[in-house]
Amino acid sequence: MISKIKNQKSKIKLLSAGYLVLVVGLFFYSFTQVDLNLTLSQWSIWQVIQKYFQHIGYFQRSFSTALYVSIVSLLLLFYFLFLHLAKIGKIRGIWGLIIATTIILTFSYNAFSYDLFNYIFDAKIITFYHQNPYLHKALDYPNDPMLSFMHSTHRPYPYGPIWLLLTAPLSSFVNFFLPTFFIFKTLVALSFLGTAFFISKILNKVSPHNEVFGLVFFALNPLVIVESLVSAHNDIVMMFFAVLGLYLLVKKIYAFSFLCLFLSIGIKFSTVFLLPVFIYIAIKQVRKQSIDFKKVFAIIFILMTTAVFITSFSSGINKNPELQPWYFLILFPFAALVAQKRIIVLLAICVSIAMLVSYVPFLLLGEWPKDIADLKIKLLAFSIAIGVVIYILSSKRLLSTVKHLFSST
Numbered sequence: 001m002i003s004k005i006k007n008q009k010s011k012i013k014l015l016s017a018g019y020l021v022l023v024v025g026l027f028f029y030s031f032t033q034v035d036l037n038l039t040l041s042q043w044s045i046w047q048v049i050q051k052y053f054q055h056i057g058y059f060q061r062s063f064s065t066a067l068y069v070s071i072v073s074l075l076l077l078f079y080f081l082f083l084h085l086a087k088i089g090k091i092r093g094i095w096g097l098i099i100a101t102t103i104i105l106t107f108s109y110n111a112f113s114y115d116l117f118n119y120i121f122d123a124k125i126i127t128f129y130h131q132n133p134y135l136h137k138a139l140d141y142p143n144d145p146m147l148s149f150m151h152s153t154h155r156p157y158p159y160g161p162i163w164l165l166l167t168a169p170l171s172s173f174v175n176f177f178l179p180t181f182f183i184f185k186t187l188v189a190l191s192f193l194g195t196a197f198f199i200s201k202i203l204n205k206v207s208p209h210n211e212v213f214g215l216v217f218f219a220l221n222p223l224v225i226v227e228s229l230v231s232a233h234n235d236i237v238m239m240f241f242a243v244l245g246l247y248l249l250v251k252k253i254y255a256f257s258f259l260c261l262f263l264s265i266g267i268k269f270s271t272v273f274l275l276p277v278f279i280y281i282a283i284k285q286v287r288k289q290s291i292d293f294k295k296v297f298a299i300i301f302i303l304m305t306t307a308v309f310i311t312s313f314s315s316g317i318n319k320n321p322e323l324q325p326w327y328f329l330i331l332f333p334f335a336a337l338v339a340q341k342r343i344i345v346l347l348a349i350c351v352s353i354a355m356l357v358s359y360v361p362f363l364l365l366g367e368w369p370k371d372i373a374d375l376k377i378k379l380l381a382f383s384i385a386i387g388v389v390i391y392i393l394s395s396k397r398l399l400s401t402v403k404h405l406f407s408s409t
Contacts (some may be wrong), residue, residue, distance in 0.1 A: 027108045195236060224329065
């Protein structure tokens with residue numbers, strides 16, 4: 001019995017080690033996408049290394065795409081295995097795995113998005129140029145060296161004021177790009193860890209038997225990892241405050257709960273959908289009435305699904321409607337709270353695959369196809385359809401009905 005337990009532990013350790021090797025592979029792969037106009041360091045040895053990686057990303061696109069597909073596919077395979085182990089209660093050291101992944105990928109390049117550069121420049125407009133980013137855009141400063149490797153330089157600041165309050169102090173190193181870059185990435189990485197931590201705390205309070213599964217569902221999801229830790233989108237910072245606010249609400253700490261929610265709304269607005277649910281929970285708790293948190297979390301999941309689609313298909317400032325992979329960071333933290341439902345897990349996996357696949361055309365061609373917006377919608381629709389079909393075919397109720405039909409004939 002003891003030898004069997006030891007053997008099981010060694011297998012899990014080997015599995016974790018293999019997973020971290022893949023994470024390191026994703027770390028290295030991210031540097032194949034360093035913009036050709038960006039030099040991360042003047043150190044001569046680094047420049048040789050950077051050019052080698054860039055050669056793969058920009059001039060060996062088929063090989064680069066194959067690497068990406070291989071890494072992502074294996075990460076998904078490990079994700080399935082960890083979900084299974086969490087489901088049967090045999091996973092160990094999950095927080096060590098999450099923290100190690102976070103540390104490694106904090107130092108990766110933002111391979112799949114240029115938004116991080118815009119975050120830095122928006123703050124720079126305040127701290128360096130002493131101007132209002134709501135009124136000024138990057139193109140107003142044509143001599144700034146950052147413009148050589150930025151995208152979306154034509155747009156003014158599109159986010160809420162809280163994001164500026166968080167990022168402006170971080171831009172004090174703005175004359176030294178690399179430290180500023182990693183400081184911004186650290187903010188996002190800590191927000192990812194904080195979101196995972198408070199998802200775990202909420203589940204421990206409300207549904208303790210689902211805590212580990214919900215944590216694995218969120219924190220080891222390859223799409224979440226890519227969009228949070230690699231591309232460093234500010235959506236995860238918004239979700240940190242929202243999830244923290246929900247945890248404080250469950251703990252009946254009302255003032256700070258609503259403060260966190262308003263901070264979240266003040267970053268990127270999408271979490272305003274949570275306000276009526278927060279009010280409902282607060283009123284029920286003050287009146288000492290029972291709350292079915294499973295139903296409440298399901299309602300939150302539906303509301304945030306709505307937020308994803310409104311964000312995707314409504315045009316903002318200088319923005320064409322388009323479904324973006326990182327928008328699902330709005331949804332997945334709350335999906336983790338209802339991840340005990342098999343349909344949620346299946347759909348989350350299928351959507352993650354579809355959104356990760358949506359990067360393939362750019363990696364292969366070096367530019368986005370003109371019909372990329374339509375392609376993403378088709379990928380999403382197809383992935384959801386596949387998830388629903390798998391759910392129906394694997395339904396125990398369906399199987400028992402089929403067996404009954406055959407037995408009665």
